Amino acid sequence: METPLVSRDYILHRIRTALGRGAGQAVADPPPARIRVPQVSMELRVASMLERVRALAGEAVASSDPCAVVANLIAGKTALASNAPYLAECGICGLPGVRSGITGREELREICATVDIGITSADYALADTGTLVLLSSPREARMISLLPPAHIAVVPRERILTGLDELFALLPNPAEASSSMVLITGPSRTADIEQILVRGVHGPGQLTVIVV
Amino acid sequence: MRTQPIDQVAAGLPAETKTAVYEGSKIGHEKRTKLLFDHYGDPNRLRTLAGEIKQHVVENLDTYLPAVEARLVANGAKVHWAATAEAACEAVYSILKARGAKKLVKAKTMVSEEIELADYLEKRGIEALETDLGEFIVQLDHDHPSHIIKPIIHKNRRQIAELFEKSGLGAYDDEPGMITQRARQFLRHKYLEADAGLTGANFVVAESGRLVIVTNEGNSRFCLAATRCHIALVGIEKILPRDRDLALFLNLLARSGTAQQLTVYNEFILGPRAAGQPDGPDEMHVIFVDNGRTDVLASDCREILRCIRCGACLNTCPVYRKIGGHSFPWVYSGPIGAILTPQFMGVQHEPALPFASSLCGACGEVCPVKIDIPKILLELRSDVKKADAREHKNRLEKLGFRAFAWMMTHPRIFEMAGRIGRSMGWPSGNKGPMGAWLSERDLPPLPAHSFRDLWRRR
Numbered sequence: 149m150e151t152p153l154v155s156r157d158y159i160l161h162r163i164r165t166a167l168g169r170g171a172g173q174a175v176a177d178p179p180p181a182r183i184r185v186p187q188v189s190m191e192l193r194v195a196s197m198l199e200r201v202r203a204l205a206g207e208a209v210a211s212s213d214p215c216a217v218v219a220n221l222i223a224g225k226t227a228l229a230s231n232a233p234y235l236a237e238c239g240i241c242g243l244p245g246v247r248s249g250i251t252g253r254e255e256l257r258e259i260c261a262t263v264d265i266g267i268t269s270a271d272y273a274l275a276d277t278g279t280l281v282l283l284s285s286p287r288e289a290r291m292i293s294l295l296p297p298a299h300i301a302v303v304p305r306e307r308i309l310t311g312l313d314e315l316f317a318l319l320p321n322p323a324e325a326s327s328s329m330v331l332i333t334g335p336s337r338t339a340d341i342e343q344i345l346v347r348g349v350h351g352p353g354q355l356t357v358i359v360v
Numbered sequence: 361m362r363t364q365p366i367d368q369v370a371a372g373l374p375a376e377t378k379t380a381v382y383e384g385s386k387i388g389h390e391k392r393t394k395l396l397f398d399h400y401g402d403p404n405r406l407r408t409l410a411g412e413i414k415q416h417v418v419e420n421l422d423t424y425l426p427a428v429e430a431r432l433v434a435n436g437a438k439v440h441w442a443a444t445a446e447a448a449c450e451a452v453y454s455i456l457k458a459r460g461a462k463k464l465v466k467a468k469t470m471v472s473e474e475i476e477l478a479d480y481l482e483k484r485g486i487e488a489l490e491t492d493l494g495e496f497i498v499q500l501d502h503d504h505p506s507h508i509i510k511p512i513i514h515k516n517r518r519q520i521a522e523l524f525e526k527s528g529l530g531a532y533d534d535e536p537g538m539i540t541q542r543a544r545q546f547l548r549h550k551y552l553e554a555d556a557g558l559t560g561a562n563f564v565v566a567e568s569g570r571l572v573i574v575t576n577e578g579n580s581r582f583c584l585a586a587t588r589c590h591i592a593l594v595g596i597e598k599i600l601p602r603d604r605d606l607a608l609f610l611n612l613l614a615r616s617g618t619a620q621q622l623t624v625y626n627e628f629i630l631g632p633r634a635a636g637q638p639d640g641p642d643e644m645h646v647i648f649v650d651n652g653r654t655d656v657l658a659s660d661c662r663e664i665l666r667c668i669r670c671g672a673c674l675n676t677c678p679v680y681r682k683i684g685g686h687s688f689p690w691v692y693s694g695p696i697g698a699i700l701t702p703q704f705m706g707v708q709h710e711p712a713l714p715f716a717s718s719l720c721g722a723c724g725e726v727c728p729v730k731i732d733i734p735k736i737l738l739e740l741r742s743d744v745k746k747a748d749a750r751e752h753k754n755r756l757e758k759l760g761f762r763a764f765a766w767m768m769t770h771p772r773i774f775e776m777a778g779r780i781g782r783s784m785g786w787p788s789g790n791k792g793p794m795g796a797w798l799s800e801r802d803l804p805p806l807p808a809h810s811f812r813d814l815w816r817r818r
């Protein structure tokens with residue numbers, strides 16, 4: 149078996165030979181990155197966010213009382229809320245049927261595998277695509293937006309950015325804050341079978357976004 | 361036109377398969393065109409820029425790869441290198457063996473198809489389960505994927521429902537929602553039991569060491585969140601210089617591939633889980649795979665290495681639409697398959713492939729990184745022709761020498777030939793194969809009398 153170091157040097161050597169260059173030759177700058185951040189008012193961002201989520205067959209609600217909206221959606225079902233401080237602030241963690249404050253790996257998996265709904269906040273949202281941006285952390289476990297069949301995200305409107313370009317224009321880069329950042333755009337889906345759209349393959353089939 | 365082996369395979373396809381592929385690829389193409397042109401005033405400018413950025417990476421791979429490696433290591437990942445398919449399989453296997461892992465869940469990765477990883481692992485007693493719905497169905501059926509992003513475009517729902525019934529996943533039901541539910545239930549347990557998760561990466565960012573993984577189903581998220589060990593198989597050409605480039609590339613990939621604004625899940629992975637995170641892998645391994653890529657880099661069509669495997673060229677290709685992916689001999693099909701396969705395997709290995717195109721140019725029009733696919737196909741055709749001509753010449757030469765040897769070992773024939781030769785002179789002129797052969801050689805003048813003549817007259 150080749151030792152790892154040999155393959156590494158072998159591959160790099162082949163690359164340099166193919167390119168006809170010596171080791172450590174300086175790289176020219178890449179062409180400029182293309183980032184366009186449009187000016188969009190908060191009203192329009194909220195409107196676009198709601199419209200895009202609905203276009204992807206998600207539910208979208210703007211409300212000043214997220215706790216009431218969530219209570220309505222739960223209606224006797226069970227839910228697990230993430231440890232995002234914002235959810236506690238809204239009083240969602242205290243609703244009947246909602247569990248929260250889980251920190252252990254095994255416990256988290258077990259509960260996520262049995263509840264009907266996972267409730268999270270979002271670190272950002274992207275208005276032009278209807279996207280949620282979640283940074284994985286002890287406060288925002290990824291299982292909650294993944295395992296249960298339904299996902300509710302509660303997002304304060306200040307966190308709505310215009311789009312992907314603005315997210316990448318933020319400094320410091322928000323993605324640096326976590327080992328895993330995920331962009332969620334609509335419910336989990338597939339069109340593998342005869343190009344017929346089916347929702348809820350591995351991730352949640354129902355997505356509700358509440359903009360506060 | 362001469363028929364190609366590919367035509368024969370295509371001719372043998374059932375009508376059902378042809379319809380499925382045709383409809384599936386056509387829908388993909390129409391949606392894509394609408395979306396690109398609706399949202400961008402000038403999508404061609406974006407394609408040009410994306411092409412330039414990837415070309416820049418390809419031209420500077422020798423610098424980008426070590427830079428990415430350093431970032432990955434700093435982020436807590438282990439980096440491995442594999443020059444060949446065999447080495448890549450071995451690398452995965454030894455990581456699993458070291459952990460005592462027996463069960464692997466796999467997200468969709470073209471590299472794992474290239475290196476035939478699942479077979480390799482199964483033979484060594486490791487369950488390697490596909491989790492992408494299409495790939496899962498292909499695996500159940502011991503079939504092969506026929507499209508790089510829609511692996512079961514060639515199957516219809518009745519065939520799938522029959523397969524599920526046969527495999528014990530429930531009584532016959534061909535409603536796609538039901539099929540999906542059944543796969544969901546089955547795979548759910550598998551994720552939670554698995555020892556390790558394997559993914560590819562759509563992009564790796566040089567400045568941050570970030571892996572970007574894109575799926576619609578959410579299976580790669582599962583592979584990562586549920587297991588303790590993450591292994592990523594990454595082709596050495598997958599690098600982007602900066603995080604900011606992702607804005608452009610994620611847009612283009614989703615729009616070109618599946619006609620979405622953005623794919624449902626775009627994951628940005630920076631390393632193993634941090635302390636306190638209740639899910640995610642403790643260990644992260646990145647395996648950089650060459651497997652023929654450096655040969656492509658050395659060839660005169662290195663621009664193929666820009667390819668982001670979006671599948672748009674398949675959907676738009678009239679030939680692909682008619683014959684489907686299984687008519688192509690390797691894991692990559694359609695226009696990109698027609699160039700990748702001979703490049704990876706050598707033109708002599710798959711000489712017919714570059715001809716499996718009508719050169720209508722549709723693929724070049726849609727490619728989000730502006731690879732000039734029709735031009736490369738033409739170049740490959742001429743390579744095949746040249747290789748053919750060389751082979752042809754060699755055959756004639758061998759034949760010539762065999763005839764010569766026969767003549768030399770038969771005295772009467774030799775004498776007769778000498779007489780004819782002297783009366784007519786050496787075959788001269790520069791025409792025909794003999795002329796070509798003589799263009800690089802000189803023959804001594806024929807003596808006036810043969811040795812035998814002189815001997816007899818003595």
Ligand code: SF4
Nearest residue numbers: 667668670671673727
């Ligand atoms: S060659 Fe271009 S169009 Fe075809 S899969 Fe690659 S990136 Fe997409």
